[in-house]
Amino acid sequence: MEIQVLEARSSKGYRKKVCAYCRVSTDALEQENSLENQIAYYENLIQSNPEYEYAGVYYDFAISGYKEKRPGLQKMLTDARNGKIDLIYTKSVSRFARNTAIVLKASRELKELNVGIFFELQNINTLSSQGELMLTILAAFAQAESESGSIGAKMVYQRKYEQGIPVQYLERCFGYTKNEKGEFVPDTEQAKWIVKIYEMVAEGYSLSAIADEMNAAGVKTDKGAGWVESTVKRILENEIYKGDYIMHKNYVNEERKLVRNRGEVDAWYIEDDHPPIVSRQLWDKAQEARKKKRDYLDMDCQIREVTEENYPYKGRLFCAKCGSPLTHRIYSNGNRMSWDCSGRRRHGKDFCTGIHVPDTAVRQWKFDGNIYISIKDSRKSIKEFSYTKESSWSRRHKKKEFVREVPEFTEENYPYYRSIFCAECGSRLVRHIKKHGDIVWECNGRKRKGATYCEGVRIPDRVVQAFMPIRKAIYIKERKGRNGTKHYSYSCKKPERATRKEQG
Template sequence: MAKKVRKIEPVKQKVILELQPKKRVCAYCRVSTDSREQQNSFSAQVEYYKTFIGKRDDWEYTGIYADEAKSGTQVKKRDEFLRMIKDCEDGKIDMIITKSVTRFARNTVDSIEAIRKLKALGIGVYFEKEHINTLSEKSEQMITILSSLAQGEAESISTNNKWAVKKRFQDGTFKLSDPAYGYTKDEDGNLIIKEDEAKIVRRIFHEYLNGKGSYVIARYLNDDNVPTIRSAEEWQDSVVKEILQNPIYEGDLLLQKTYTTEVLPFERKTNKGELPQYFIENNHEPIITRKEGRMVRDIYEYRRNQMGVDDSGKYQNRYEFSSKIICKECGNIFRRQKIYIGKPYEKIQWCCVQHIRDISKCSMKAVREDIIKETFLTMWNKLLSNHTDILYPLLESLKNLRTDHEQEEEIKKLNNRIMELTEQSHILSRVVSKGYIDSAIFIERQNALTVELEAIKKMRNQCLDDNGYEKEIVGTVRLLEIIRYNPEIIEKYDENLFIHTVENIIIGENSEITFKLINNLELTEYYGK
């Protein structure tokens, strides 16, 4: 008997075309420098892909994602790239076209991770230069090799650059590209004093030696409208501290205070002993005397010890209210202050930083810390006593609100269609088992059902993912757990309880304190009433 061979045509593409006639295609472009030639290249790429995609009848143009003047070594720095990936996840794109593997990413890990994520979504990336479509067989192996070569090239260039910089460190010939505040450069790249800025540097050192702190110095500089460093909005205490600790103002230069990691993704880190540093004494004309610099360092170290700062620069006794109290009037955070220092009735209060800087811009008054604690105690005990009437109904309502009526109807329709397709698949299996249809026809129809079923499930899952209120539900469940393990009325403020239940405190007028809990529920108390 002669063998009968019947070709089964691929149905996935056929079904997809029936469900979605045109493939939605976008392009991704990147220009990695700021030169005029590359800017022209950027514009040319945008125009090229717009025309290229528009020529295909079976493609639908969905736009250009173009990162301009950004590095390709780190995906997280490319806003347009990340937006494109998000649109792919949202089902808005079916295919991506880009010039080459090096234009897509020079970091092998990021490149492969993005390609695999897109491949799992059924979205291919076509690299024109290499003629590779990521949905084809063996594409990942080739892309891995090409991406690794590109990454190796980037790392090799970085290593060579760092070697050259290190050599100049050792020779003492390194020239700062961006001089510190108070200095500028001459024609040969040597540091020279910029007198208008040097005057401010001397003022900062003298005021610090006279007992003022960095925060107060910054505030006075802002009050006097002193021009800021590199056009910043205002002077910050962190900038003042940086000036006070920089040996450059004594005429010395400390090199390699920071370093770049060896492999991709390149990261800039503070040198805390990982690499050698190079100290050049008497490198340039000083702005302050060495005696002044030594005295400032002694005072700074003494204050650090008094405030309980460890070697990493972090406060050992961080306050539970730090960065959590927000001003309802201006939106700024509150800062901790001591009042009546040294008196028997010494108190701690929290005050809006904007009010401290300029009372005309924020009239919110300070609030004593003991009042905030007492008010929290009152709020928590009320919530504890009434949690069955507040949190349980809230949790039920949040679960009901996760989907609106239209979403609910859409999910119901998609579920019904999934049931229909599943039933059709079962019927088809029973028919072929009894020999009523040819196996080849069964395979073709079964594949078609599978493809459509996957598409419907994807749509259903997307509707479920967009229903929201996840944080509120998780936070409410967490509050109920905390209450279950702490069911008794508390008589004394509990710091741990506050930390685990409150996200923010909002201070308003007329003695109003609002506690925003971890489930976004806001409860307001009025102290002194």
Template sequence: MEKVYYGRVSTKKDEQDSSIVNQKEYFKEKGIKKGYIDRSSGTTIDKRIEFQQLLKDCGLDVRKVKSGTKYKSVVVDGNRKSKIDYIYTKSISRFARNVSECLEIARMLRNKGVYVVFEDINKSTEDESFFLTMGIMATMAESESREKSRSIKMGASMSAKAGVVRSWSAYGYSYNKEENILTAIPEEAEIIKKIFELKLEGFGGRKIANELNSLGYKTRNDKDWLPNVVNRIVKNPIYTGVTTRNRYDTNKLFGNNNHKLKPEDEWILLDNSKVEPIISKEVFDKCQEIRKKATHESSKAGVWKGRGEFAGKIVCGKCNQYYTRNKDTKIRDYGKYERIFFNCSTKKRLGKTTCDGRNISIEEIENLLNIYIGKDKYKRVCGKFLDAMIGTSDKAIKELKDSINKDNKIDIEINENKIKELKEQLGKLLDLYLADKISTDILDSRKIPLEKEIENLEKINNKLSESESEILSKIKNIESLKQQTIDFVKKIPSYIYREDFIENYLMYIVVKENGKLMPITRGDLLIIVLNKMIRGISDESMRYLEEDRFIPLEIKLKI
């Protein structure tokens, strides 16, 4: 029976050396001599060479898979027998970057007959209850994280209304802490004006940066200007004298701690007399129009997707990658036989162990297209769904308008107390399960309704906590998208030919996990996004409509 240990230490050398010695001695006393230790503060698999070697010795491989325009590391079965039986580690945080990744890798190791022992919680993946326990803990932690996020959001909204300035480090401004005001720095303000002037002339971020550098301008840190720095300035509305909230999001439980820029329609903009304007709102708005138009055009150019009419349109519902066209030529008694089919690009490159999405024949696709091609077929399909969505959207708008200026503090408090009670029930269930007083089936049957009720109450509280500006923004987005959808359906021609439908209306054919084909047309997507927006799930909705290139992952995989 082969036992090993895994550790990860900080990047400070003195701390590293001390920690490595301590870990080696600790596990040596337990009779475990072989170990894998990474000297890195980073938690991603890419930076952990020893962890990759550990997985390799366990019969797993780390491979690079293309996700959109970038590559990400995924753990796959290497079809080898493991050399290791048990892995000992101090904690989950040392082993993986979050609970989600930990559970995923631990399950793959368990399938190879390798069990992970976590010293801090005295649990082993050899016991199936580990996964149930961690699943419940993750649910409760995620709930607390959302509640904390909601409270912070409410506080940010209130501070914004009170005129509290937070963007004290913004380039172009000097922050006066005593008076809580941002005053323009003349020299830097001139550069800000220059950036927006160049943007109005149609310059891109790289060209603006080059122009500033050629004129001898430097950043606050005396460095050359970079395109990404310029682009951030062009997108920042603070230079018009407004306070911006809700620009960034962070997920510490199921991701890293990096701040992610939210879609612009989710930003909260409030006029603030404590921020000195450097440019006019008219100039800023014009620059945004130019920027979005440039983004829209560039998204269509320079990306080669192949020559086929379905290139970039058939998507794998398992790995979220495109399908590619293939042709088999076979010799039969009656002559040559050509078979055209499409298969997942991940499956083609890395094999079935990475993705086993099924192959699709050209005949299947043609049968699917026949539903839409011809006289009034596509128009009827879209119109049927549109009629239902108009009534739903009008009802949603009325409810949103009724909620403006309504004091929801009492309702929020009642819901928070209910959530607290439900979490306590979850905790008691977990205690009963760990004490072997209830079975796994009973645990599942009781915890799932509790988790759903917690999630529902949190969604209700999030809606009750929305500020007036957020509600008005939602109403504006729903009305705008509803009108776009109505206009789109009106413009659909009575008769649609095959080539016209593929080029102008068919966006994606999703090969779902169960193997069924799900076509998504422009009309479908408008109606789907409108429905999602009404239900308050609009994270990617408006960004998608602006960029007009990638369908939101939740729509692609979960419909």
């Protein structure tokens, strides 16, 4: 029996049909990009590869200022649909088209036909897995361009892209340096501190305790500043330290600033993007410790109107350090409440280092009468408190008296005293010394002629000082905001009432 051997239609022996696409500048000065040069270059490049079959060079003329018509590109797409092309060579994304959306549309359509585009500068084939990532990035460019009309973002990204720098690595952060490719590489010295931060949090230390530790060790942030709670918090929330990366966590806005992405552009989470500094176990442990603290603070923390009915201990809590009453404070966007030393709040930390008791803690205590609260000296996140009755506290302590030294009434101490006036009646503001030596400036009109003459203004000296330096006379107005807060504003315009008086 004769066996006919059929040659397998394997990829072996099959040569890919490869073409090139270029945009040719009509600018005569750009000799190296002339059409002849480019055709010669691609012809040579493709024909020198034995696996390739030369399928020609397609091109369009790039005429600046005109809406681009692209007969070359259209022809190439038609030929690709007809199976005449397997792979397209092109210089780079920006040389393919000025508008990223065009590149993206063409790449996607070709990809469906299983035709790849090879971008030489980026060294990426759209059919490869890297190419998939690149198309994603291109989609983001296109979206950013169309949504914000942002030429700035496009320019910054594309310039980076042209230089072969992955765009996701525009950002910098403490703990990492970058290699010549722009990839994150752990910085040995800083990485030690990152690990330490995560370990301390996992052990229950508070963010402020960690910030203190960093400052005491003389470590500076990547911006060369000292550490505060929020810098530590940002480090703990950054997945970069476990080796992951969120592309487009930040993006470049119209003002060419790198800003936080709040849904303006798509973001992608990339796992194992670069070498981690903290293990996934440690990262999780730290997050658990933080969650534990949040849960503790969230416990029964529905905030009601602050009345004695809702908070029977209101007015009965005191600071054991200075004896001042604790007053409530609502924070974390209205989600949490605490009782804080009013002495520190009013007179500063020289007077009392303060005390801050979460309302959730007070709720669990059983007591009647006034109590004096102290805090166990600990740097852990979840604090321990103890409290004593007023009688036993008073036996051992005395309430601290705050007396501020009042600066003498001289022009040197109050250089503005002649230029501040009431915006309502135009009267001069005069100095008044309150209990404890706090200084306020009050409308002299009201003071002398009563509330029917002028409702008056009372402004703390520190606010006046914040308005300075001012060279002209200013007229100050006081407004009551919600929650009894006061706002002050000033203008250089004399009130009408005062002007009329002068004329009359």
